[in-house]
Amino acid sequence: MAKSNALLIGTLSHTRKEWQAISEIANLHEYPDGSREDFLSKCRNGDFDGVVALYRSNDSNKITGNFNDELLDALPKSLKFVCHNGAGYDNVDIAACTKRDISVSSTPVAVNAATADVALFLMLGALRNVTQCFQAARKGNWRGDFKLGHDPKNKILGILGMGGIGSAVATRAKAFGMKIQYHNRSQLPTKEEDGAKYVSFEELLKTSDVLSLNLSLNASTRHIIGKAQFDMMKDGVVVINTARGPLIDEAALVDALKSRKVWTAGLDVFEEEPKIHPGLLEDENVVILPHIGTATFETQRDMELLVLDNLKLSITEGRLITQVPEQKKAKAKV
Structure with a gap:
């Protein structure tokens, strides 16, 4: 044959x-x-x-x-x-x-574990506002323009896309005392939720202290987070993206960071990578990685x-x- x-x-x-x-x-x-x-x-x-x-x-x-x-x-x-x-x-x-x-x-x-690890790395770095201090220390300026960060404990983590990676993010976040809520197109079976609360997309945006994007990119999810969605969020929200850059309208994110509607962000992916929006590079509140979510042996x-x-x-x-x-x-x- x-x-x-x-x-x-x-x-x-x-x-x-x-x-x-x-x-x-x-x-x-x-x-x-x-x-x-x-x-x-x-x-x-x-x-x-x-x-x-x-x-x-x-x-x-x-x-x-x-x-x-x-x-x-x-x-x-x-x-x-x-x-x-x-x-x-x-x-x-x-x-x-x-x-x-x-x-x-x-x-x-x-890819679930490695990507979730990077999401938590970015989230903790964003909450503690590490970029400015990290850069200052390496330049011999000790803490530089030091500002206090936030604890993850008791913060509401909203996961947009509770698939394998989103669930892995939730499991890790619980270890830091976070409260988990999520939105999918449909609610998961109770066993798969593992205590997470299912909410509407609008409620997820309005009530999350930290928003983690863990959904795939397609025609219906491109720019799923833009100006209108940022306007719905809590003042001082933290945004994490380890999925795909075009899920977020980067120009709208830069504006939200400037107004401090978004307190800081942790990003592993970008809308036009390897190009990164200048507004993100200039903002010392943003924690940036160059798409290394799955980069382990x-x-x-x-x-x-x-x-x-x-x-x-x-x-x-x-x-x-x-x-x-x-x-x-x-x-x-x-």
Whole structure:
């Protein structure tokens, strides 16, 4: 029986051995580097004909760009599975993939702990207003223009998006004595809430002392937090974002920081990253990290392994372990 063909776009840092082992069930092809134009040319020339499943590494977007209609049209008609490395997949057009009968997987679960750890790091840093002191000390100015911070204890943490990462954030925040409330499109089963209070989106904004964004980016969530939403929040709210930058209208956030409606913010993601809004860089109340939420050896390996597990199952059984929820819901309706 002829082997299927599998394609790796980008590189692997932690699982080369495991990738090579897939050669027992598939012919392996690689496109480690190049440009979108070159990749499209190779697709159109038939270099990847017969590929059934591809591994889209987390550094491959800078090589091929977004998986949109243009790129999907160029990919071989044999392609049935896109195994994406990343919890977020806004650079893959899921509707366009579904239309072409291409199933897509991502890497939830594998990223939960590391991303939640960074969310807590940012939250504690924002509450204690560490940026100014940190920078002053490194310049030999000791505490600089020191100001008191806030304790997390008894603060209301509002989680927008109580999925795997949001739940992990809630678990960690409880250890600091925080009260947890959340908003999803629908309420979780009581067991999964683990004592958290379900509230409406409006109530979440109006009553949270700290707001943590832990939801995916799509057309309906882009700029879900803007001027109107900041106006609803408590004076002196702290905003944390470890999900996707475009969830927040950054210009509105800068204005809210200037007025002190938002006391401070902890951000790992940005609207036009790697570019960061100058107003955020200039504000010493903001704690900034350069999108390192999953940047640990352990998590990166776990993510790569999960993608490979999806790839293997797609080849051997024609299904995925962690198919994106939009496609799973569409299947359930059929």
